[in-house]
Amino acid sequence: MLDHVIRGVTVVDGTGAPAYTADVGLRDGRIAVIGTVTEDARTSEDAAGLVLAPGFVDPHTHYDAQLFWDPYATPSLNHGVTTVAGGNCGFTLAPLNPARPEDADYTRRMMSKVEGMSLVALEEGAPWTWHRFGEYLDALEGRIAVNAGFMVGHCALRRYVMGPDAIGGQPTSEQLDAMLRLFHEAMEAGAWGLSTTQSSTHSDGDGQPVASRHARPAELIALSRAVGEHEGTQIEAIVAGCLDQFSDDEIDLFVEMSAVAGRPLNWNVLTIDSAVPERVPRQLEASERARKAGGRVVALTMPILTPMNMSLGTFCALNLIPGWGPILGLPVPERIERLRDPEVRAEMLRRADSKEAGVFRRLANFGRYVIGDTYSEANEGLTGRVVRDIAAERGQEPFECLVEICAADDLRTVLWPMPTDNDPDSWTLRAETWRHEDVLLGGSDAGAHLDRMCGAPYTTRFIGDCLRGRKLVGLEQAVKMLTDDPARLFGLRERGQVREGWHADLVLFDPERVDAGKATLVHDLPGDSPRLDSKAIGVRAVWVNGVEAIRDDMVTGAVPGKVLRSGRDTRTVSTR
DSSP states (O other), rough: OOOEEEEEEEEOOSSSSOOOOEEEEEEEEEEEEOOOOOOOOEEEOOTTTEEEOOEEEEEEEEEEEHHHTTTTTHHHHHTEEEEEEEEEETTOSSSOOTTHHHHHHHHHHHHHHHHHOOOHHHHHHSSOOOOOOHHHHHTTSSSOOSEEEEEEEEEHHHHHGGGGTTTOOOHHHHHHHHHHHHHHHHHTTTOOOOEEETTTTTOOOTBBOOGGOOOOOHHHHHHHHHHTTTTTTTEEEEEEGSSSSOOOOOOHHHHHHHHHTTTTEEEEEOOOTTTTTTTHHHHHHHHHHHHHHTOOEEEEEEEEEEOBOOOOSSSGGGGGSSTTHHHTSSOOOHHHHTTTOOHHHHHHHHHSSSHHHHHHHHGGOOGGEEEEEOGGGGGOOTTBHHHHHHHHHHOOHHHHHHHHHHHHTOOOOOOOEEOOSSSSHHHHHHHHHHHHHTTTEEOBBBSTTTTOOOOTHHHHHOOOOOOHHSSSSSSSHHHHHTTHHHHHTBBBTTSSOOOOBBOEEEEOOTTTTOOOOOOOOEOOOOGGGGGEEOOOEEEEEOOOOOOOOTTTTTTOOOOOBBBOOOTTBBBBOOOO
16 A cells, blocks of 8 residues: 555656656655556545655755754755755864863854854754764754755864864874774764865854864865765865855865865855856866866855845854954944944945955945844834935945944844846856756755845745746756756765655645745744744645655654765765
């Protein structure tokens, strides 16, 4: 007997093949039959007019902590994501050295600063009972609703072996050997491989460059070589040039890391903007050179524009503009005083518009900002208005006007920068870039930057745009880009397609309605901490390993997800 039958559904199977109509029967977590189902089933549903696709695979998330208090990985699961890749950017919650209990506090503060996670939620929502990486994976086993795989964070490896010397120090040969042993042990327990960062934007809770930023190329190459000794492993890496354009040294590093491992290396995020046409070919040069050297470098890029909340009062992307961090890190009264100084503002604007600002130059057009929530009587009626219009009324420069609005709210004002790359030429360039063999959709950062952005719904928003919006890609290809393509990059075994015998990770949606709702602030984290959430529109149901986990945007309470371990659940994707 079948567990469930989805009757008369339009199947988009993830391979890019044309859609077709069939019944799909599920049994024991697998897709048992596709065609005309006559066998009895415990339950069934009529799905005429609906689309059944493989569950979406999000290749870049930070659900490492959230899964402990939210096993459903919301809102990703609501939007059809059945498999998430975590442990990215060099940051993981394990391993933790049992001889230094204070390392857990250091890790929590680092994650709060660098990934915008609530410190209270990290302290109250996760058990922190593990030391080895395998123990962390075991702590999640059997209690999650999505499938999840995790890289090992370079920062955690360094901290475990070197302690506080991981910041600023270099490992001795004995320490590097210890780091490698620890890394091999993690991969034997099921870690997907190495994640690391050299990005200038990544600082810990003390404001210091995170541990992996102090690693020299030889250390990174040694760790990469270790990746190649295990089945089903990968590399994920971030460097400063990911934000704009790679240096020659960064390209050399990526190429060598991938080639010595014989494994794909993915990075994020490729920002596509017609105003900077030289960026895409420069960034993809790393991929071209890697192919020639026996490696593979894959760029992740988002197929939607993700709205972001900004503020002059809390840490956000504005703090990452060169020269802005020290000013925006001052106590609020002193910060306001400095921001009101015309000479200070002029220098800030100069730095924001300089080449060194890279992709953050897009944030410097303050006339295009929209005012969000306000908190003072002086700002009553400004919510939803564009700064340039207010500035014209007041006879002020846009940045001066924005500062005065924020100052009236003691810098609590919410700011919404309007995207500069929402023009037809940028969307045409995106469609062209997506066709490159080493470009993959993803980079949501789901689980991170919780009160600033909500990238998780990129799946449904992209599908809706392909069906009823710009229509840059056909439905079958769009589904393939969200399912089989990332599944193949990670070597997922029997996932990513609607195929008999494969795991029943499925999403059922209404093609006339599928979309994502507006991101809204909710307070549902441990400690009543806030995050942005987005409702799924037109998603009828989501199955994970054959069990219904979502029905009409509501979690069912089932936790059928699996911790996907390298080797057992992933096969090797060799570059050689």
